[in-house]
Amino acid sequence: MDKILEVKDLHVNFATYNGTVQAIRGVSFDLNAGETLAIVGESGSGKSITVRSILQLLAKNADIAKGSILYHGDDLLQKSEKGMDNIRGNKISMIFQDPMTSLDPTMPIGKQVAEPLLIHNNVSKKDAMARAEEVLRLVGIPNPKARMKDYPHQFSGGQRQRIVIAIAIVDYPEILIADEPTTALDVTVQAEIIDLLKELQQKIGTSIIFITHDLGVVAGIADRVAVMYAGKFVEYGSVNDIFYNPQHPYTWGLLDSMPTLDTSEANRLNSIPGTPPNLLNPPKGDAFAPRNKYAMEIDEEEQPPYFKVSKNHYAATWLLHPNAPKVDPPASIKKRFEKFKQLGGSVK
Amino acid sequence: MGVKNNMEQIPNVPKEKFKLIHDENNNEQEKIGTPSLTYLQDVRRRLFSNKVAVVCLTLLSIIVLISLFAPLVAPHNPNAQQVTLSNLPPKLGNLNIPGFNGYQNMGGKMVDAYKQAGASKDTFYLLGTDYLGRDLLSRIIYGTRLSLIVAILATLVDLIIGVPYGIVSGWKGGRTDTIMQRIVEIVSSVPNLIVVILMMIILKPGLGSIVIAIAITGWVTMARLIRAQTFQLKEQEYILAARTLGESSTKIATKHLIPNLSSTIIIQTMFTIPNAIFFEAFLSFIGIGIPAPNASLGTLLSDGQKAFRFLPYQMWAPAIILSIIMIATNLLGDGLRDAFDPQSDD
């Protein structure tokens, strides 16, 4: 497979009134052509900051302290502002969370969709508008020709998100970053948008980085999943690895708190107790330890390295150390392990 | 993915480190990292970390203190005339500081105006005297005091009318609100200054009239802001809860509304004060404000303007004080708004 993006050991800090917040503390991943990588985590875990770093769309008080972001081997962090402008909206584009506020309220939507084309390609305004119309049809805006001149407030939330998607794909980007594109939408509309993204991916062959706090959304769209906690990836692997052979207690917690069809047995949802750590003073050891039922002494002293579970499946938990005691995962997780065996995997 | 090199080898960690620590009872979870500040502490912290606001607050405090203790601070009686010593330039003791040495340009030559006027050697006026030989410094101190009194009284009347009006209008809603808003609309359809002038023509000139004239239009802005805010607050969960629990309207107003409106009130007050000072100065400047012989910043400016060409110092001093008060209150208002509204904090 073709690696098109490689993020290596990314560290991002934010200067705040109270001190430096270490929002991203060493994140590494790569992205292959045509695949979908999902990054899952609670709000504040740093998933949004991670992808914004790729396009360098961070707040002014942010500082990318360390690391590199290689796009076809070219470090984006070394690029000039102008160099980045040529990447944004052209090679790598982004869909934002809230469609109600993502569109310029005083510009007709046709113009907004055509804008990336006019910026990056030497096309006439007429051609750009024609292409915008075509893309609007592609994303499912009915009667696009007539609606090109309409303003954002004349569309519903779901339609607006389709328009935002149209803006993102109008210039056939190689990478599409979707930052919680469905969070602000109704459940039924959510499913439509996910289907649209899948469909578009097949049509134009773009890679997608999909950010969400909702594991349920992930299963339908992702090839690989990374679970993020307190500015770090705690576990990553294929969708099957994460869903049916999870190793990190945090992933267990996330899966355990997910409603499934057979949740009815006890009729309750579990939650992960406690709150994420304050990244102003990140803990010395494992950041999840205070909330972790299975925390060990070593967790408070040293951050766990990534242990290999299988090919392309890694988890940062001391539980995978050969010296660690055997723990008893939650019942719902054990069920998942069984399913994994049925799928032909080997459970540790 | 990317970090393979450091995970192929498993670190060597002794076995005893792998003891589960909180088996059943997770008691440490709810610890909160940083000590939390109360809202008011937070407001104060933000205000005092704003250097501009602190400087303005200090300046205003000094000005207020001086006006408060005017009789003790002022070197002379502000209304005592000494016609022989009229229009003397500023002089600071017998120190020979240019501009403050009592010399004046007369027909192209610098002349010691004090000597010419026959003043005794140790007579000096820090900011000079006016056309009736009154000490300008003392007049400015008393004038500032009068202007501040007018401003504070007018602001108080604003509060007394505007806040309840806004609360009632916003809280009752419906027909009451429509009628009350129509009244507000009509009052604000006449330029403020014209209403103020009309009132001044009708009322007898004097302090009370100025306060009434200024307040008669001033409360409108306050009422509008308070109404809008009350409208929003009314829909807040905790107010709804209080209403559902059957608390009386007055109790809700005093216990829930006023505390939550206080930031709006304080900030708006900071903008009402310079406005009132401006109106007073304007009225006195066109000659229908504070009657002679009392001084206000406006009358001093008006007097100063008449002599400005030849004796610019008579205008400069009140102009500077007036501007400082206006600038400082405006900036302090900004500072307070930023302090009360953390969203504009960055």
Add this chain to the structure above:
Amino acid sequence: MAKYILKRIFYLFLTLFIIATLTFFLMKMLPGTPFSNQNRMSPDQLKIVKAQYGLDQSVFVQYVRYMGGLLQGNLGTSFQFNNEPVTALIGQRLAPSMQIGAQAMILGTVLGILLGAVAAIRKNTWVDTLATFISILGLSIPSFVLAVLLQFYLAYKWHIYPVALWDNFQSSVLPTLALAALPLGNVARFMRTEMVDVMSSDYIELAKAKGNSSWKVVTKHALRNSLIPVVTIIGPMAVSVMTGSMVVENIFSIPGIGEQFVKSITTNDYPTIMGLTIFYSFLLVVIILIVDILYGFIDPRIRLGNGGKE
């Protein structure tokens, strides 16, 4: 939209009617009369003069007459100034006031927009601090103080502009500058707040994510969105310029309506005071109406109705 405008025009006339009524009765409450300092008049003479102005009739009759006159665009007759009709007085004096008023509004608004935009773009830098300082000065220093200072330095000391004269454009420069300070400060502050808000909005981030350069983000998206609300403060500002011009016209001896107003106050010329009050109010409500309608046309969210489903 048409219905909305008609409704607004109806309220405009209702408001003006109430203002005219209030002004009329306020004037009737006035203590002095324009004749009180003319002791030379005998009671008989006074009676004739009063009859001449219709002051011998009951207040109600006077009121009906006055309102009837208003409907025909007659604002009454001045007691002073050769018994000229107030409308004629205003007519002669309108042009200079309008000229300096318009010049000051345009200058102040344009400079204020630039200043506010620059401050917002360079937020929290020395540029921002300087711009904020300038706008605070503009807001805080009363126009008449500024007028006197300008007159002293630029006209009296350095002879760049005439001291007090009204003939050509040169003579309108200083009053324009003195009056432009307030709109400049107001617009700059408002613009900065709006633009800071807009710059932190999601659609600006999206504009950046499209690959727009920072400059283009500002010119193509941020400016238009921050300019629209600025329209709303033009009305109130026009009023401050209008009232500010009363003193400024006096200082520079400009034969405008502001100067006339102040003169009428000092001479107890009620019909002129009354007429000018109504005239000023008329200007104010009309300007505010125009600005509101204009706003509706500029902002697509209002022009096209709130058809969204939120």
